[in-house]
Amino acid sequence: MKAFRLLAVVSVAAPLALGAAGPTVAADATPDLSGIYWASEYRAKIQLVGGGELPLTAEGKAAYEQNMAGLKDGSITDNARRFCVPDGLPRVLANPYPFEIIYGPPGQITVIYELSHQVRPVATDKPMPSADELETWPFYNGHSVGHFEADTLVIETAGFNEKTFLDATGAPHTDEMRTLERIRKISPTQLEDVITIHDPKYYTRDWQARFVYTLRNDIRIEDYNCGEPHRDLSSVAGVRRP
Amino acid sequence: MKSPSRLECRYVASALAFAAFCLGMAVAPVSAQTPAKNDIPNLASKSFAWLSGADWFDPPPGAGRGPIRQDPDYPFVGNVGANGRQVTVRVGNYKDPVLKPWAAKEMRESNEEVISGKRAVGFAAQARCYPGGVPGQLLYPAEPMYFIQTPKEVWMIWQRDHMVRRVYMTDKHSDNVKPSWFGESIGRYENGELVVDTIGLSTQNSYIDNLRTPHTEKEHVVERFKLSADGNSLEAYVIVEDPDTFHEPLHMVQRWRKVKNELLETVCAENNADHFKQNLFPLPEATTPDF
Numbered sequence: 001m002k003a004f005r006l007l008a009v010v011s012v013a014a015p016l017a018l019g020a021a022g023p024t025v026a027a028d029a030t031p032d033l034s035g036i037y038w039a040s041e042y043r044a045k046i047q048l049v050g051g052g053e054l055p056l057t058a059e060g061k062a063a064y065e066q067n068m069a070g071l072k073d074g075s076i077t078d079n080a081r082r083f084c085v086p087d088g089l090p091r092v093l094a095n096p097y098p099f100e101i102i103y104g105p106p107g108q109i110t111v112i113y114e115l116s117h118q119v120r121p122v123a124t125d126k127p128m129p130s131a132d133e134l135e136t137w138p139f140y141n142g143h144s145v146g147h148f149e150a151d152t153l154v155i156e157t158a159g160f161n162e163k164t165f166l167d168a169t170g171a172p173h174t175d176e177m178r179t180l181e182r183i184r185k186i187s188p189t190q191l192e193d194v195i196t197i198h199d200p201k202y203y204t205r206d207w208q209a210r211f212v213y214t215l216r217n218d219i220r221i222e223d224y225n226c227g228e229p230h231r232d233l234s235s236v237a238g239v240r241r242p
Numbered sequence: 243m244k245s246p247s248r249l250e251c252r253y254v255a256s257a258l259a260f261a262a263f264c265l266g267m268a269v270a271p272v273s274a275q276t277p278a279k280n281d282i283p284n285l286a287s288k289s290f291a292w293l294s295g296a297d298w299f300d301p302p303p304g305a306g307r308g309p310i311r312q313d314p315d316y317p318f319v320g321n322v323g324a325n326g327r328q329v330t331v332r333v334g335n336y337k338d339p340v341l342k343p344w345a346a347k348e349m350r351e352s353n354e355e356v357i358s359g360k361r362a363v364g365f366a367a368q369a370r371c372y373p374g375g376v377p378g379q380l381l382y383p384a385e386p387m388y389f390i391q392t393p394k395e396v397w398m399i400w401q402r403d404h405m406v407r408r409v410y411m412t413d414k415h416s417d418n419v420k421p422s423w424f425g426e427s428i429g430r431y432e433n434g435e436l437v438v439d440t441i442g443l444s445t446q447n448s449y450i451d452n453l454r455t456p457h458t459e460k461e462h463v464v465e466r467f468k469l470s471a472d473g474n475s476l477e478a479y480v481i482v483e484d485p486d487t488f489h490e491p492l493h494m495v496q497r498w499r500k501v502k503n504e505l506l507e508t509v510c511a512e513n514n515a516d517h518f519k520q521n522l523f524p525l526p527e528a529t530t531p532d533f
Contacts, residue, residue: 083528103392105390226526
């Protein structure tokens with residue numbers, strides 16, 4: 001796939017003029033995607049663009065079945081929900097809490113999720129870390145680099161650990177997974193994130209999922225602490241609180 | 243899900259070694275400077291961060307009464323600087339006359355729990371993966387803190403468990419502030435300092451320090467973040483008012499030094515279970531999933 005030929009080589013993110021010392025502003029040519037966003041629907045099972053089931057390899061199918069069985073009988077703990085460790089990609093994109101995109105500090109776009117106060121720093125001024133570094137420091141949410149292509153923020157992520165699922169049903173991935181997100185405004189108040197999953201050990205082909213969020217600068221991101229009551233999610237279709 | 247890999251263990255070991263190294267470094271006091279009134283201190287970077295050495299410092303002489311201290315009957319010996327001595331635990335001086343009776347009683351009971359051995363180590367937000375509140379969060383040592391500054395908002399991000407405080411750059415608090423771990427912070431720049439005013443702080447498991455000094459929802463905190471003249475250290479002058487807890491405001495200082503360090507992902511809940519059966523304070527846990 002063309003996108004992942006880009007990932008195969010060392011990708012140098014286009015440097016962004018995000019301002020000098022102190023307060024930061026986007027350069028004139030950079031689309032402004034900053035703000036608070038909130039999904040209007042939640043699905044436990046990830047939905048593929050174009051429909052259909054996950055294109056699992058035999059090894060991936062075995063891992064998925066093991067995850068599903070373990071989550072059902074309790075032998076596997078969903079640590080993201082139980083202990084509020086980071087969700088990892090793409091699961092964090094599906095979460096029903098708001099998040100914010102910040103242009104800053106200089107050389108970085110920062111995405112902060114209300115859920116479990118997860119922070120994703122997206123470097124815009126350097127290439128993806130080396131393979132050694134990614135292997136040495138695997139992160140739940142991976143290591144991300146980004147650049148703009150016209151109206152779209154393109155984020156490549158690699159260097160994941162294997163402690164997360166792709167969704168709440170236990171869809172699996174390996175630590176060789178790489179993702180490519182294309183994030184853009186599809187209307188003045190709607191943000192789209194199309195993520196491509198590349199994980200040939202568990203999936204026979206690259207596949208995509210799409211998430212749409214509404215700009216909600218009328219709200220503030222709230223403090224989140226595991227196990228405590230949090231904000232009302234009744235506006236998010238598909239959320240069923242136990 | 244698999245167990246931590248050898249490489250991950252290497253990472254944790256290197257992070258701990260880095261932390262121990264940093265804690266051993268002195269933090270220089272902030273020098274006097276006379277910036278222009280509207281100067282904005284450059285606190286934010288992706289390549290540098292701010293590393294503290296934990297406890298409160300006293301304010302300058304004559305500035306006001308200082309922080310609550312360790313109980314002199316139980317001197318504190320930390321892991322860093324023990325030099326062969328037996329390390330001890332945090333025991334706050336509940337006899338400090340600045341404390342209102344309810345606060346002194348709560349601290350004494352918390353101390354007794356630790357001194358008796360019922361709980362081997364008293365509650366400390368960072369150690370048990372809880373938000374540290376305001377100003378207690380400023381005492382997170384060993385891992386750095388980052389800022390993001392925009393005209394309307396300032397974010398303070400702690401590498402440790404990616405805790406986030408938000409400061410809205412406005413001059414008025416909201417009419418109705420729902421109490422929360424970090425409350426509502428509003429900020430402004432004044433004489434080259436970032437001045438942060440915070441109210442609306444919840445009280446459950448929330449303390450102003452690592453000695454388990456409690457507070458009420460009347461707590462009001464003003465923090466003045468000031469860079470040193472060379473920009474290599476940062477100081478926060480903090481005033482805590484809480485007329486239901488303290489007979490007079492507490493004035494205290496925290497300091498950080500600049501470190502070259504990009505933000506890493508460190509996840510508190512991974513490594514802090516009660517492996518040695520010390521009756522540690524339970525980690526935050528959702529016994530039923532949030533959604």
